[in-house]
Amino acid sequence: MIKLPFLKGKEEEAYGNQDPGAPLIELRDIYKIYYMGDEEVHANDGISLKIWRGEFVAIVGKSGSGKSTLMNIIGALDTPTEGEYILGGIDTSEMTDDELAEIRNKMIGFIFQQYNLLPKLNILENVELPLQYAGLGPAERKKKAMESLERVGLQNKWKNMPSQLSGGQQQRVSIARALAGDPSLILADEPTGALDSKTSKEVLNFLKKLNDEGNTIVMITHDPSIAMNSKRVVRIMDGKIMFDGDVKEYAAKL
Template structure:
């Protein structure tokens, strides 16, 4: 079986004056269709760099990133935008909802960019909101909702384009613990329904809710395996002691 996401010796360098920051240092891993994977690490570990590359928001300095068999590093900006809209659904910590639009209109946004006809995108948006248990609030504005409800709207928006990968960046970071557990439970339901979920987090207690953990430190993979293994939550070095990788 071919991997849906594959990093082959991926490196990312940032140049700051005369200094070169190594944010990702020969990272290799594979993620397959239907997996629920958490990429976990403290600030400076390289997890945000990996997220940006997985999400086609950035490209490797060296190495190869294949998304559904396509070499992302060889794509121009228009091609990157196209593959983002075609294959990826994003869930952000701060929701990124448009306050002047109602929930259906917010969820429709990716379908508008994809050129889906109005009647079809309206119906698909309603179905997505039903999936996240907000079918009774279709005409509400985001400001009328709780934080957890707003995050569920962003999950519906991520789902509406039927993406190959749901990429969740610290999706519980702005929520209280109870509401965060509800959002994680919803991600687990989506995984159980066959969706591929990649969760980016700094929090071990969040990461272990996934099926598999990829742990990063200083731009390196230091663990890749089941989330229920004892070593999955062991951090060999204290955060902040390493060598200069950017988050």
Template sequence: MEKEVLIELKDIYKIYHIGDTEITANNGVNMTIYKGEMVAIVGKSGSGKSTIMNIIGALDTPTSGQYILDGNDVSKLKDDDLAEIRNKMIGFIFQQYNLLPKQSVLDNVGLPLMYARVGDRERKKRCMEALEKVGLDDKYRNLPSQLSGGQQQRASIARALVGRPSLILADEPTGALDSKTSREVLDLLKKLHLEGNTIVLITHDNSIAVEAERVIKISDGVVIFDGDAKEYKNEIKANA
């Protein structure tokens, strides 16, 4: 069966102007990601990967080029339309969790549904389903401060899932965690991927990148590698 395209980046340029200085963060990026894939976008600090993440996440628009998300051209959308795309189609997982400290785990997870005006009963049902998926359904009344770092990241994963998005975008999701907890979070992401979720993982760490099924490496604003994780491991060894 032919794979369905979820993300298509065509000749993406992003240029920033700081005073009289022009900085090219993305220099003609082309990329295709299919529905149901788990893809890592890897690159060092300053490589342009964070700019690509912002474009994929509809947090920013390219200077030129085209970005198609699930058949929608989001390249030239205004802020309000970008916000709607983010809320309906993308679930975000952040390095620092971004949980509201005075809200319960249940209320934090339910935020995307609240913005989408989902009713209270349906919202609670879907929040509990998402929390059960990440093994936190017994903590729904807790505040974030009453959870460990790993549990807080699980709560943020539940929040990413609750709106049933087309895409889960994980930005350095293990960056604030110890190695054991990082392993648990990566295993959870891989489990969610096997359930059919499309996951794009942004990282600077090769050992995290090879956990995906496919790796796209960005350097100096361009894609320099796009292949499966086994190929990428061989590439790392060859350049060691």
């Protein structure tokens, strides 16, 4: 079980309903409202969604559909205006910035479209970063980061700087970084957006493999063909869920 220091004394309460049958992610009637002058923009307009452990869910939608807003909420980067977001039995809707930072650090592994590696750190240091923020000592950090790099097959490049690697390799480093902290959830935002079709396929196959190993993956994409690699598809339009079902069902509808 993940230990979150700020829950000191309240662990029971937080983890109490965490029976194996409970969903890893539970969104209850989520609204995210932005104000543009006098106008209200409902980026998320009453979204309810449950995702269980071991699932591979693709969230699909055109740009402006609200899928990025949804990703930010699922990724604990942002809090909803209304509604509850429960991640691993912990309600994050009312959390402070620092508490959200801890949730992101301990429970979520991010894979970004632009890889988002720090250019001035080498590969190993990049992968070590979340472990460092989790407060691990140098030796343990290095061990875990190397293991993680081994999983993506880049252990020999640990000394390299990100700019010395190809796009596909950089994305694999960012996957290694996402895996390093053993997160409950891997959140991939357009993971193939910046890659050619061949490397895209490699990355997607890798995500499938991770899912086969038991990792829960949520992937955000605008491309229905990419979504086909998942097991379950959620389609968002105008801030609402328009479709939620098995990938085969989704394929049939296209």
